Amino acid sequence: MEFGIIRPAMKIIHTSDWHLGARLHEEDRSAEHVAFLDWLLDQIKTERPDALLVSGDVFDTTAPSASAMKAYHSFVVRAYSEAGCQNIVITGGNHDSPSWLGMSRQILECVGTTVVPAGEDEPERECVLVERDGHPVLAIAAIPYLRESELANLVRQEDDPRSHDELVRAGFAEHCRRVVAAARAKAGDAPVVMMGHCVISGSRLSDDVSERQRGVVSDTVVGGVKSVDFDALPSVDYLALGHLHVPQRVAGRDAARYSGSPIPMSFSEAGAQKQILVVTLGEKSGDAVRVEERPIPCFHALARVVGSPEAVLARLEELACAGVPTYVEVSVSEGEGDLSPWWAKFAAAVAGHPEIKILVERDRREKVSAGSGLEGLAETNENLSTLDELAVARARLSEENLTDEDRMAFEGLLAEVIAEVKSGLVEGE
Numbered sequence: 001m002e003f004g005i006i007r008p009a010m011k012i013i014h015t016s017d018w019h020l021g022a023r024l025h026e027e028d029r030s031a032e033h034v035a036f037l038d039w040l041l042d043q044i045k046t047e048r049p050d051a052l053l054v055s056g057d058v059f060d061t062t063a064p065s066a067s068a069m070k071a072y073h074s075f076v077v078r079a080y081s082e083a084g085c086q087n088i089v090i091t092g093g094n095h096d097s098p099s100w101l102g103m104s105r106q107i108l109e110c111v112g113t114t115v116v117p118a119g120e121d122e123p124e125r126e127c128v129l130v131e132r133d134g135h136p137v138l139a140i141a142a143i144p145y146l147r148e149s150e151l152a153n154l155v156r157q158e159d160d161p162r163s164h165d166e167l168v169r170a171g172f173a174e175h176c177r178r179v180v181a182a183a184r185a186k187a188g189d190a191p192v193v194m195m196g197h198c199v200i201s202g203s204r205l206s207d208d209v210s211e212r213q214r215g216v217v218s219d220t221v222v223g224g225v226k227s228v229d230f231d232a233l234p235s236v237d238y239l240a241l242g243h244l245h246v247p248q249r250v251a252g253r254d255a256a257r258y259s260g261s262p263i264p265m266s267f268s269e270a271g272a273q274k275q276i277l278v279v280t281l282g283e284k285s286g287d288a289v290r291v292e293e294r295p296i297p298c299f300h301a302l303a304r305v306v307g308s309p310e311a312v313l314a315r316l317e318e319l320a321c322a323g324v325p326t327y328v329e330v331s332v333s334e335g336e337g338d339l340s341p342w343w344a345k346f347a348a349a350v351a352g353h354p355e356i357k358i359l360v361e362r363d364r365r366e367k368v369s370a371g372s373g374l375e376g377l378a379e380t381n382e383n384l385s386t387l388d389e390l391a392v393a394r395a396r397l398s399e400e401n402l403t404d405e406d407r408m409a410f411e412g413l414l415a416e417v418i419a420e421v422k423s424g425l426v427e428g429e
Contacts, residue, residue, distance in 0.1 A: 001415040009060050009281060009282060010050050010051075010130070010137055010138045010191060010280070010281040010282075010283075011047060011048070011049045011050055011161075011278065011279065011280050011281075011349075012049050012050060012051045012053055012138075012193065012240075012256075012278075012279045012281070013040075013043065013044065013049045013052045013240075013276055013277070013278055013279075014053045014055065014238075014240040014257065014259045014276065014277040014278075014279055015040065015052070015054055015055075015130070015259050015262065015276045015277070015358055016054060016055035016056055016057065016197070016240075016241070016242025016243070016259045016260070016261070017055075017056065017057040017093070017242050017243070017244075017245055017259075017260065017261035017262070017265075018033065018036075018054070018057065018059075018074055018091075018188075018260070018261070018262060019057055019059065019060040019095065019261060019263075019265060020033050020059050020060060020064065020071055021033075021059055021060045021061060021064050021065050021067070021068035022060035022265065022377055023060075024265075024266070024327060024359065025236050025327075025359040025360060026304075026359075027327060027357065027359060029263065029300070030067055030071065031108075031299070031300075032066070032263050032299040032300050033068075033069060033071060033263070035297075035299040035427075036262045036263060036296065036299060037071060037074075037075045039073075039296065039297060040262075040276065041075065041079060041082065041083055043276065043278075043294060044079055044083040044084075045082070045083045045084075047278055048084070049085065049278070050086075050087060050130055050137070050138060051087040051088070051089060051128075051138065051140065052079060052085050052087070052088045052089070053089050053119070053140070053193070053195055053240045054088070054089070054090045054091070054242075055091055055093075055195045055196065055197055055240050055241055055242030055243075055259065056091050056092060056093025056094070056096065056144060056145055056195075056197030056242040057093030057095045057096060057197070057242060057243070057245060057261075058072060058090060058092075058093065058101060058212040059072070059095060059096055059100070059101070060095055061095065062095065062096065062097035062155075063097065063100070064097075064100060064102065067220070071349065072273055073104065076088060076090075076108055076111060076113050077111055080111035080112050080113070081111070083361075085112065086112045087112055087114075087128070087130050088108075088112055088113040088114070089113075089114050089116075089128050089140050089142050089195065089285065090113065090114070090115045090116070091115075091116045091117075091143065091144040091195050091197060091242075092115075092116065092117040092118055092144040092145055092197070093144070093145050093175065093197045093242060093243065094145045094197065094243070096117065096145070097117075098117040098118035098144075099117075101115060101117040102115060102117035102118070103299070103426075105117065105214070106145040109420065114128045114142065115191040116142045116143075116144050117143055117144060118145075118147075119143075119144060119146045119147070119175065122124055123178040123179045123181070123182035124182045124186075125181050125207065126141060126142050126143055126144075126179045127139060127140065127141060127142070127179065127183045127186055128142055128183075129183075129186045129187070136186060136187050136188055136190045137190050137283075138187070138190055138191055138193065138281065139183040139184065139187035139190060139191075139192045139193070140183065140193050140194075140195065141176070141179040141180045141182075141183040141192065141193070141195065141236070142177055142195045143175070143176060143178075143194060143195055143196050143197075144197055145197040145243075145413050146171075146172060146175060146198075146411075147263070148168050149162075149199075150171070151167070151168045151171030151172050151175060152164060152167035152168050152285055154171040154175060155167055155170045155171045155174050156171075165361055169228050169229075169232065171234040172198065172228050172232075173228065173233065173272060176194065176196070176233055176234055176299075177187075177234045177261055179194075180192060180194055180234040181231045181234070182385055183313070184285075187285065187367075189284045189285055190282075190283075190284065190285060191237040191238070191281040191282065191284070191285045191287070192236045192237055192285055193236060193237060193238045193239075193240055193291075194233070194234070194238075194239050194240070195240045195241075195242075196239065196240070196241050196242070196243075196322060197241070197242045197243045198227075198228060198241070198243055199227040199228070199243060199244065200227065200228060200229075200230050200241070200250050200251065201227045201228065201302050202230075202250075202251065203227075203244055203248065203250060203258065203273060204244070204246050204248055205244060205245075205246065206320075208299055211427050212388040224283060230241050230250055231251075231287075232251075233292075237255065237281055237282075237286070237287075237289055238255045238256070238257075238279050238281060238291075239253075239255065239256035239257065240257065240259070240277075241257060241258045241259070242258065242259065243258070244258045244260070244301070245260050245261040245264075245265050245269060246258065246260055246269075246272070246357055247259055247260030247274070247275050247277075247293070248260070248345050255279075255289040255291060256292055257277055257291065259275065259276060259277050260274060260275065261274065262274050262276070262296050263296075264301075264302050265303055267304050267327075267329040267360065269302070270302035270304045270329070271302070273296075274295070274296040274298075275292075275293045275294055275295050276294050276296065277291055277292070277293060277294070278291075278292040278293075278294055279291050280293075300325050300326070300327065301325065301326040301327070302326065302327050302328075302329075303315075303319060303323050303326050303327070303328050303329070304328075304329045304331070305319075305328055305330050305331070305346050306330075306331045306333055307332075307334070308332070308335055309332055309335045309339060309342040309345075312330055312331075312332055312342075312346060313342070313346060313349060314351055315347055315348060316328070316330070316346055316349040316356075316358075317349050319350070319356050320349055320350050320352075320353040320356055323353070323355060324355070325355040325356075326355065326356050326357070327357050327359050328356060328357065328358045328359065328360075329358075329359065329360040329362075330346060330349075330360065330362065330403075331360075331362040331363075332356055332362070335363075338365050343361065344357065346357070346361075402411040
């Protein structure tokens with residue numbers, strides 16, 4: 001008698017949007033990122049997943065710093081050598097440079113890591129097969145951030161009447177279909193997981209200036225990617241998404257998730273609970289999937305303090321007494337007369353507490369001029385003095401009629417120039 005293959009359930013950890021190298025109004029956040037990666041390493045040791053998935057935006061800029069690259073490579077090596085994670089799959093996001101992310105991909109293959117920095121012409125090159133004892137137990141369609149021009153050309157026909165946006169959406173769906181089909185061909189009857197770095201219609205944004213819009217996504221553009229309908233995507237056992245910083249289910253499906261960013265990326269996310277997702281899949285495609293949320297500790301608190309001068313002062317004194325390291329955004333929303341004496345009191349309230357830093361100061365009079373040429377920032381209620389140089393550059397570039405490739409290239413050059421200028425300033429001090 002011939003017996004079938006008995007395959008235990010598969011477990012994966014889903015995370016995304018690390019944004020290594022990100023700063024918050026010029027504050028270095030590398031300590032927070034290192035703390036997160038150390039914590040994630042402990043989770044891998046505890047959970048013993050069959051695969052770790054990182055769905056895009058490993059870095060915050062297309063020209064990551066040496067310290068950000070070191071944190072990334074160190075983690076991958078430790079996850080393999082110390083935690084025993086034999087399958088790590090990393091896809092490129094819109095903040096990642098395909099060339100920078102792909103630079104070490106061949107070396108990282110030696111430590112069980114597959115990096116897919118950009119879309120591939122051959123669908124099989126975006127597929128990762130996980131095996132046990134020579135048998136397939138999981139196939140991963142590792143789809144990175146995809147550029148608009150590539151997607152439109154994928155489905156464009158001669159004299160095609162469809163608009164550019166329609167072609168982009170159709171091209172995205174077709175690319176996903178091809179990669180998932182290739183993954184299913186490798187998997188047999190094993191589960192199939194699809195990774196993506198995109199915006200699904202109806203998803204909730206963080207109101208982050210990097211995401212550029214508020215509320216619900218419909219036909220908006222976020223990071224250069226048009227939103228796509230969930231129903232246009234191929235069916236898979238689990239959908240592991242990145243790009244949006246708020247952890248959430250997609251289209252009400254428990255097995256379709258944005259993991260969200262591991263640390264809050266702006267004050268709009270102050271107090272938000274961040275998480276990774278531990279996903280258990282059945283032995284066959286179509287079996288029940290269990291998704292468990294693992295809360296990430298807060299490594300450095302963010303606080304929004306809004307109200308009258310008296311209320312703001314009282315809250316700042318509370319934060320100072322608590323002694324918890326906190327970045328603070330202060331907004332005086334009411335009050336009459338000259339507020340200058342109050343701002344002096346705010347500074348005095350935290351003067352003896354270096355762990356409390358006021359990074360943003362706004363009063364009732366501050367507005368961004370609608371005629372400044374940066375209307376997109378005005379919609380998010382941001383003040384130019386509170387933004388870092390790269391955020392302003394991105395806002396300005398978004399107004400130009402550029403292709404995704406040109407915009408990302410300009411952004412990369414600007415990031416390099418900004419880094420060199422800052423480095424020179426530091427050395428001059």
